Each structure stands twice: as C-alpha cells, then as structure tokens.
Amino acid sequence: FDMPMPDAGAIERIIREEADQWARTHQGLKVVTHRSTLKKLVRSLSGLTLSDARRLARNAIYNDGAITESDLPEVNRAKFELLGMDGVLNFEYETASFGSVGGVNNLKRWLNQRKAAFAGNAASAGLDPPKGIMLLGIQGSGKSLAAKAVAGVWSVPLLRLDFASLYNKYFGESERNLRNALRTAELMAPAVLWVDEIEKGIATGDNDGGTSRRILGTLLTWMSERKKPVFIVATSNDISRLPPEMVRKGRLDEIFFVDLPDAVSREEIFRIHIERRNQNPEGFDYPRLAEATEGYSGAEIEQAVVAGLYNAVARKQPLGTGHLLTEIANTRPLSVVMAEQIASLRQWADGRTVPAN
Secondary structure (H helix, E strand, O other): OOOOOOOHHHHHHHHHHHHHHHHHOOOOOOOEOOHHHHHHHHHHHOOOOHHHHHHHHHHHHHOOOEOOOOHHHHHHHHHHHHHOOOOOEEEOOOOOOHHHOOOOHHHHHHHHHHHHHHHHHOOOOOOOOOOEEEEEEOOOOOHHHHHHHHHHHHOOOEEEEOHHHHOOOOOOHHHHHHHHHHHHHHHOOOEEEEEOOHHHOOOOOOOOOOHHHHHHHHHHHHHHHOOOOEEEEEEEOOHHHOOHHHHOEOOEOEEEEEOOOOHHHHHHHHHHHHHHOOOOOOOOOHHHHHHHOOOOOHHHHHHHHHHHHHHHHHOOOOOOHHHHHHHHHOOOOHHHHOHHHHHHHHHHHOOOOEEOO
8 A cells, every 4th residue: 555645735734843842942932934835845745744844944944044946955855865766866966057158048038937836826826837948059059958957947956866776687677766756756746857868868779678768658658648747858958869759748848949049148158257257357358358259168168268277377367368268279179080970979969959049
C-alpha cells in the first residue's frame, strides 16, 4: 500500500499550530507572514510526512518569528535532502537571475508570459500549464545559465537530472532510478527539472540490452502524462542525436536556438562580468570590445575578462579596455576553430527553431 501524504489543509494546520506554540513562548507575539507566502510554504512542504513537515515549519518560524520568502529556499533544500535522491537528482542551490544572462531576449519574453500560468493560474484563465523547452545552441552560448535562470525568475526549486548516475549495471535498476527521480521531482513541484546535454543521456542503440530504450520510453510517458507542475528545461548541442518523439510538440512547448550573442548582447555580457568581479564598469569602451569579439560566445567573453584581470593585476594596474583587447587578440573563438560544425548547426536550426536572442 502507498500511504497518502498529508494534504494542503493538514499542512496549513501544522504551520498554524507551530505559529501558536511560538506565540505562547514569546509573550503573545504573533508570527508575521503574508497569505501568499504562507501558501508557498504549504506548497513547499507538500509530499512530506506530518513529522517532517512540522519540523521544517518550526525551523522556518523559530529563527525570527516570521515566515518570509527568504525561508523558502532553505525549506526546499531540507525537503530535498529528506527525500533522499541526492546523486541521481541534484538540488541546485544557486539559481541565476536573468540579470546575469546577456541577450536571449526572446526567451526571456516567452518565459515571463508564462510565469503566472506556471504559478497556478493557468486553469482559471483557460490555459494549459507550460511543460518545457529545449535549448539548442553552440557550446558556451549560455544554455545552462539560462536553464538556471528559469528557476530563479519563477522562484521555484531547480533540480538537475544526472544521467551518469542514473544508469546502473543491474537489470531494471536504471529504470527504477529514473522513476524514483521523476517521482521526487513531482514531490518538489512546482519545480524546474534541468536535463543538461540530454543527447548524451538518451541513446537509441541496442548495445546495452535495451536499457536506453526503456529509459527513453519511461521518460516520454512521464513527459506526456505528468499532472504536477514540473517544467523541463533540456539543453542540447546536437539535436540530431535525439529521437523525434522526444522533441515533438506536446512533450515540449518550444525549441529555442541560442546563437552567438550580437553586438548589443556582447556589450551587456562584458558589463555583467566586469561588475561581477567588483570592477568599476564605467570607463570601458564597450562598442570597441563588442566589435573585437565578433563570433565570441558568452563563455569566451567571460574568459577574456578573467584573463584581462590577471594581466592588470600582474602589471599593478586597474583593469581597462586595453587589457581586455590584448587578451582578445591572443585567442581564437570556437566559431573559428570549429567553423564548419557551427555553420552546419546554424543551417539546421534556421527555420526549424525559435531564435532565443
């Protein structure tokens, strides 16, 4: 028998009991919270036993006598540890905001339009809840950072499915690991499930006794039939290695192509990484830097800033445009080293995917 977990009403009663207990031990002071925050805490504690939910609710209240938005990440982290899927399914503690992602404005607009629907207002507006996206693009173009940013902007937990830990040498254990990981993701819902470089984990060959095909079948069935708000963000460098049933509409909402950043985006990326390293962003010639990095990915621009800062520190000088231009001149971007492969990827994506930039 699969014993049911307490429902939302039972969890809210537990939270109120703990709040009353705190008030009695603090001379009648009341626990401070907002109704919207209380609902989020109830949602975060769903899927736990009564004793675990009570313990986490008590921890959220007792440190400051309030239930605030800042308590929710710690509650989600503790909940994930209680569910015991560390390894196959990883809880990403640091989720980026779109402020640290340069470019991809079309993707940002698409996600912002669906934020309210994913938060639970889809049915009332006659909308289908968003299911997931595929981010296809060039290495270093910011696909993984954008995947993290989805969870950050939507204020939900980010879970990363690790296919390397999923596979097991014993018959049937790989499929069991995947089912348990997907069940855990539903218990953490609403959440973002990030599958990085999915083409390396989903194979269609027969050289593994059919395990990969069963894994694929289990994942496809769950993607089509899941009821919980788990939004999939899959990233890929080579979509041609994926079976067509994986990327069809209905399982994923859209396929975005993350191309190399344009001049405006490159200026934005330079500014982001200069500010991140506690440098004064003023006084840099951003148009000149953007022109010098034509064909560079966001990761390559970041490394130019890192190398330029090393150069400036070695010379005991403040970081300037000259240091960055020197490092840019001494490297070759991936768009030059692997020009043929990137051109082929762009040609395939043209007309078949939605531009993220």
